[in-house]
Amino acid sequence: MSAAVRAGIDRLAACGHPYLKGRRIGLVTNPTGITADFRTSVDVCSQLADAELTALFACEHGLYGQRQAGEKFGDETDERLGIPVFSLYGEHKKPTAEMLQTVDTVIFDIQDLGVRFFTYLSTLMYVMEMCALHGKSLLVLDRPNPLGGTAVEGGLLRKGYESMVGAWTMPIRTGMTIGELARMANDLRGLKCELDVIPLEGWTRAMEFTDTGLPWMMPSPNMPAxxxxxxxxxxxxxxxxxxxxxxxxxxxxxxxxxxxxxxxxxxxxxxxxxxxxxxxxxxxxxxxxxxxxxxxxxxxxxxxxxxxxxxxxxxxxxxxxxxxxxxxxxxxxxxxxxxxxxxxxxxxxxxxxxxx
CATH class of the missing domain: 3.90.1150.140 (Aspartate Aminotransferase, domain 1)
Structure with missing residues (x-):
């Protein structure tokens, strides 16, 4: 049975995107970057006909979800593809100019929880800042908010309390998808990031993840279900x-x-x-x-x-x-x-x- 919802990566795999034609791609992803038919985002992006995957970026828990919470790590090389895997959870939390040197467009494909202190949201904010600063375009592949999009909880983060568990003023439970958050943050923060989002297809705000038909991959080692x-x-x-x-x-x-x-x-x-x-x-x-x-x-x-x-x-x-x-x-x-x-x-x- 086919999934009721098509995530951004499914739509990219089927149709491509104008941002990517003739471009060098840097991909921010982890094990949650997966299509409805179980292809990884790394495989999809490495096989795009009109673009070249030149770099991978790993946030907390690592590219393969192999690291525990808070475990810092350095840059690596992907043995299969022979391209660098830059750490965004070690010496640097933001991609540097050197990391982006061989990249024209950054793709972000990670399953978020819609919770402010889950660090992938902060990584997204940092990637947006650096793409804007260094003139790189950013393509966010949207994914469902696991608990739907009808409820928001908790107060807003106060100025001066920004950190890896809260990089921007937002409620604790956002009620938004990661693509929606990217658009809102780019606008309200005035980042002027060259941003586009491949939106979900078939998703409604009342849907929880189990309604989507998409495969659930653990967003972190301590987030099994x-x-x-x-x-x-x-x-x-x-x-x-x-x-x-x-x-x-x-x-x-x-x-x-x-x-x-x-x-x-x-x-x-x-x-x-x-x-x-x-x-x-x-x-x-x-x-x-x-x-x-x-x-x-x-x-x-x-x-x-x-x-x-x-x-x-x-x-x-x-x-x-x-x-x-x-x-x-x-x-x-x-x-x-x-x-x-x-x-x-x-x-x-x-x-x-x-x-x-």
């Missing part, structure tokens, strides 16, 4: 605390916990709040890496019972608040990495810390 995406905009706040956000287990972001948490107590407290569309259940798990590696943690798992009513950001902030109330002597915000820098929780929320 749509259930994970649904809670991520709220539970990711715990990255800024001394609690585990579930990394190192089979249900990252779907539960939070620590060695000193009574899972039953926390679940009962959260269920007593009557938050819409969600049930909390006690869990006990031992992360195999990241925070509390090898130590049994108690915690609470989120089960979304009503997707239309559930508010991920509100739920995550309420969970943060209740954990602080229950365990005031054990809960901690992770300290800034260096003196004078901001707390990570402040970068995640965009400048408003919950509680102490």
């Amino acid at each position: 749509l259930d994970t995406v649904r809670v991520y905009a709220g539970t990711c706040f715990f990255e800024g605390t001394n609690l585990s956000e579930g990394r190192g287990t089979t249900r990252p972001f779907e539960w939070i916990g620590a060695p000193w948490i009574d899972g039953r107590q926390l679940a009962e407290r959260m269920n007593g709040l009557g938050l819409a569309g969600v049930h909390f259940h006690p869990v006990y798990a031992t992360p195999t890496f990241s925070k509390h590696q090898g130590v049994l943690c108690g915690g609470a798992r989120l089960f979304v019972s009503d997707t239309a009513a559930y508010e991920s950001v509100r739920t995550g902030l309420a969970l943060l608040y209740e954990v602080q109330r229950l365990y005031p002597d054990r809960f901690e915000w992770l300290a800034p990495p260096k003196e004078g820098s901001r707390y990570f929780i402040d970068l995640l929320t965009g400048g408003i810390r919950c509680g102490n």
Whole structure:
């Protein structure tokens, strides 16, 4: 059965694009760059008849999704194609003039989550800036917002809190596709990037990813399924605390916990709040890496019972608040990495810390 939606890469593979005729291409992608019939964006772009793929660009998690969160890496060479793979998650977060020297047009094809602090959005913002600065055109291949395009959550990022987990003023949950965001940012930021977007075909704002018929590739090693995406905009706040956000287990972001948490107590407290569309259940798990590696943690798992009513950001902030109330002597915000820098929780929320 054919997919109900055609992503930008499917339309590029079928029809090409005027930007690319006789051009040298740099491709920003990862394992989510895939067509409905399972061709990679790298293969599609390397086989375009009227263009030459001269460079690849890798953001967080690497070109093949092989790297864990926060793992920095350097430039490489693609052994199959014999072209450079420039790192945008190491010494440089933005493509440099040297990286763009053999490129006329940059293509961006990555599945986003529609959540501000998922770093691919920041990479897009940085690529737009550098394309504008160095006179390169940019072609964004649109992909669906996994949770649809009807809901927006969370406040806007405040000026002065820009970072890799929030490069521009936008809400936490955007309610937009990555192509829509690119157009809006180019306009409102006044970047004057020579930008075009190959839009989705057949997508409506009420569609979730499972409605599209497109293949789901994990956007990162800790984003295995749509259930994970649904809670991520709220539970990711715990990255800024001394609690585990579930990394190192089979249900990252779907539960939070620590060695000193009574899972039953926390679940009962959260269920007593009557938050819409969600049930909390006690869990006990031992992360195999990241925070509390090898130590049994108690915690609470989120089960979304009503997707239309559930508010991920509100739920995550309420969970943060209740954990602080229950365990005031054990809960901690992770300290800034260096003196004078901001707390990570402040970068995640965009400048408003919950509680102490």
